[in-house]
Amino acid sequence: MCPWCWVCPFAKPGSHSSNLNENSLLEKTLTCSLLQKLTDAVAEGIEKSTLPPPIDLSGLESQLENLSKEVQELKLRDPDPIILEAPAQISSENRRLETVPKQTLKAPMQPYEVYKEQYLSQDQLNCIADLVGSLRDGGDFISENGHNVVQFGEPYGYTGSKSLQEFTQIPPELSPIIKKLTTDLSLEHEPNSVLINHYPSYDRLNPSQSHLAKHSDDEPTLLADSKIITISVGSTRKVLFEAKHNDSEKPVVLEPQSNSLYVMSRSSQNWYSHCVLQPEENESVEERFSITFRTLSQKFSRSIILMGDSNTKEVKFGEGSGKVGASYPGKREKAARVRDINPEKCVGYQNIFLHCGTNDLRCTEISSDSQIFQLQ
Ligand SMILES: O=C(O)CCC(=O)C(=O)O
Ligand SMILES: [Fe+2]
Incomplete structure (x- = not known):
């Protein structure tokens, strides 16, 4: 690639726009050397002036030296390094360099923060069951890796999504549910995006793909302080949550019952992944729908x-x-x-x-302006 602009794949031609940059760089270099001369002259002037003797900085210097040593030691002290497979010609001494720090960050939160059964009234549940049933029968779902989906409201774009990324009206049947969620969970933002997942029925004689791959809902359009809410309808499935930065943390399994609700925070997505497990071979399960609610803003990606x-x-x-x-x-x-x-x-x-920095740089030992000159 061009070493002047790092964009075009060619060697620098005579008319390359970076010539302009080079000229301004040259000007700046000249300005810099002028500035250096000025700085030196001022420093010399100060030295020759009749100011009181400079503050003894040697204590501070040795403290800094100690700190540097400590930091260096801390860097080398790697209690349980993971040795990467090294090629045969690398000596065992050099293998020490081929280590990566082990990540054992502990999540400051649970994978989901609320799980509630019997959430909707029977009427509301029937209404939602009718809605998802008619969407399925009407061929509204599209097949994605292991299950089927249909989206409404603000489009939710995620890896592997096959839905058209355009706004579609949220079905009116869901409006009272959105209002209820916003009140019950004291949501700061009313959900504006609905993604319905359909997991087909499964049994050994009629096996089907009925799962959702491991992922985190951490798309940049999701509001940072928003929630991801899931209402389940139909047969149960196993939702598995795994810590992303701590191998020793045990995975958590949730089996959301029909008419249950579970809530994840946007931040929990950076600590946990989740997936819906494929039924076991000897299992026999009916279909399940999960109606998921999110708050999105396309601008939030900035x-x-x-x-x-x-x-x-x-x-x-x-x-x-x-x-x-x-x-x-x-x-x-x-x-x-x-x-x-x-x-x-x-x-x-x-x-x-x-x-940051201004408060940290405050120097309590300086009591008058004149002392400032002494700190060269
Ligand atoms: O079906 C579920 O419970 C999980 C759905 C999910 O993780 C998602 O839509 O991102
Ligand atoms: Fe998810």
Whole structure:
């Protein structure tokens, strides 16, 4: 690839636009050397001036040296390295370099936060069962890897999705359910996207594909602080949740009964994957429908979280004048110092801005302006 622009696959031609960049680079280099000369002159001036003797920084220097040593040791101390398969010619000494740190992050939450049986009234359940039955009979479902799907509302684009990515009206039968979910679960955002999964009946004589592959609902269009809600109708299946960063955490199995509800948070998707298991060979199960509700915004794929000290407080997210957010939805999280930054708060945002350092750089030993000159 072109080493000047890293885009075109050709060697640099004479008229390449990067010539322009090179010229400005040259100018900047000249400016830099001028600046360096100025800096040196100022430094020399300060040295010759009659300021009081400079503060002794040797203590600070040795502290820094110790800190560097500690960091170095910490890097080398790898309690249980995983040795990657090394080619035969690599000596055992070099194999130490071929290690990757073992990931044992503990999830700060459960894979799902609510499971409730007998959720809908009998009338509501009948109404939903009629709806999914008529969608199935009307040929509305499309076949995806292991099961069938139909989507309504904001289109949910995920890996392997075969649905048309266009808005379709949510069936009116689902509106009271969406209202009920929003109230019962005190949702911050009303779900605006419905994906119905159909898992066909299965038995040994009539075996069928009736499963959903391992995945996480972590698409960038899902609002970071939203929920993914599933209502089950029909026969039960096993939903398996597995921790993504901790092999020693036991998988969790949920068998959602007909007319049950389970709720996952958007953040739990970064810690757990889930799948619907294919029935066992000797099992005999009827069909199951899962009606899943999500809150999506196409703009959210440009979402921002801004973490920082009081200097960032004027940045207001949301719609309307003076607000960032019409195009770049997101939020500001206060983090006065580096240690206040909570990485878990960043989950689900596509752009993370950290504005920090000014409070951490505060130097309590400096009591007057004149002392500032002494810190070269
Ligand atoms: O059917 C279920 O319970 C799970 C559905 C699911 O994971 C999904 O639609 O993303
Ligand atoms: Fe899912």
